Amino acid sequence: MKISALVQSSAGHHEVTLRTDGHIQALAVPPRPSGVGSGVNGGELLFLALATCYCNDVYREAAKRGLTVERVEVEVSGDFGAEGEPARNVTYRVRVAAPHDEAEVQALLLHTDRVAEIQNTLRVGVPVTLTDVQIERR
Incomplete structure (x- = not known):
C-alpha cells in the first residue's frame, strides 16, 4: 500500500x-x-494517526476473529517540549463496546496493539528523509 x-x-x-x-x-x-x-499542529495529527490506526485495526482484527465491535474510543496523549524535541510519554487508552466475554475482547485489544502499523512504525524509529528541495523565485 x-x-x-x-x-x-x-x-x-x-x-x-x-x-x-x-x-x-x-x-x-x-x-x-x-x-x-x-x-x-503536527503533534495533534501524529496523535490522530495513532488513534485512527488503532481504532481501524480493532475493527479489522475483530472481523478476523468473528467478533462484533459496536463502538471504539481511542485517546492518545503525550508531551512535546522545546522546538525540535521529539514527543515524550506517548500513551493511549481505548474503550470498546462489544457483546463478548471480557477476556476475549481484552485479548483482541492486546493483539491489536501488537499489530497496529502506526504504533509499530514509531516504536522502531523509522528514518524520515528529506529527498528534494525546490525553490520558486517570484
Whole structure:
C-alpha cells in the first residue's frame, strides 16, 4: 500500500490531500488564524494517526476473529517540549463496546496493539528523509 499526504499552504489557503494506492481524498484542515500554515499542529495529527490506526485495526482484527465491535474510543496523549524535541510519554487508552466475554475482547485489544502499523512504525524509529528541495523565485 502506497500512501502520501500533500499540504498546500499560502496566505488564507490551506489544503490537505491524502492518497492511498490511487484513492484520493481531501481532509478539511483550516489555516491558522494568522492566515498562514495549518490550523492544527503536527503533534495533534501524529496523535490522530495513532488513534485512527488503532481504532481501524480493532475493527479489522475483530472481523478476523468473528467478533462484533459496536463502538471504539481511542485517546492518545503525550508531551512535546522545546522546538525540535521529539514527543515524550506517548500513551493511549481505548474503550470498546462489544457483546463478548471480557477476556476475549481484552485479548483482541492486546493483539491489536501488537499489530497496529502506526504504533509499530514509531516504536522502531523509522528514518524520515528529506529527498528534494525546490525553490520558486517570484
